Amino acid sequence: MTVEPESKQDKPSRKGGLRETLFLLVSGVVVALLLQAFVFQSFWIPSESMENTLIEGDRVVVNKLHGAAERGDVVVFKGWDGKDTIKRVIAVGGDTVKCCDAQKRITVNGVPLDEKAYLHPDDFPSGDDFEKVVPEGRLWVMGDHRSASYDSRGHEEQEANGAILEDDVIGRAVAIYWPFSRAAVLSTPETFNQKFTKGD
Numbered sequence: 001m002t003v004e005p006e007s008k009q010d011k012p013s014r015k016g017g018l019r020e021t022l023f024l025l026v027s028g029v030v031v032a033l034l035l036q037a038f039v040f041q042s043f044w045i046p047s048e049s050m051e052n053t054l055i056e057g058d059r060v061v062v063n064k065l066h067g068a069a070e071r072g073d074v075v076v077f078k079g080w081d082g083k084d085t086i087k088r089v090i091a092v093g094g095d096t097v098k099c100c101d102a103q104k105r106i107t108v109n110g111v112p113l114d115e116k117a118y119l120h121p122d123d124f125p126s127g128d129d130f131e132k133v134v135p136e137g138r139l140w141v142m143g144d145h146r147s148a149s150y151d152s153r154g155h156e157e158q159e160a161n162g163a164i165l166e167d168d169v170i171g172r173a174v175a176i177y178w179p180f181s182r183a184a185v186l187s188t189p190e191t192f193n194q195k196f197t198k199g200d
Helices: 014-038
Strands: 040-044 059-063 074-078 084-092 096-099 130-133 138-142 169-178
Antiparallel strands (some): 059 169
């Protein structure tokens, strides 16, 4: 039995394989760039203002298609100085946010927040007393490490008493991915599942 030599047509084309590899590589890069531009983005935590939820040096993934920000969300937004900033949403448009009640708790529409789950353990709800009605289309944001956070409370002289525009929100922080030892999903604290009736 004789064996016929392979014809040139039977041999795999090196050029074809290289072309396919390059196509897949370029496609992967394009998909990654599109996801970063329109869906997910990575942010680095530069300060202690969100401890202990987020510590300096953490890297978080932000979902840019999360939709409207809600109470309890950790959001990245264009800050008062134009730089990317990360804080927690405490109250939304139409809410009355106040510090503090007789038990030294922040209230939203008269409903007290139990902030033990995220507030820095050596901190307190706020060193400053305030009572603000958040304008529609705005958000009242605060850091979890209140005494180290320059947030809505520190910008009361600005438009809307320091409440940020909803349109300035880049997205919701959904997870810590680095360092790997701190990897975690960022979920909404239980206290924000209460019913906050506006206008109380």
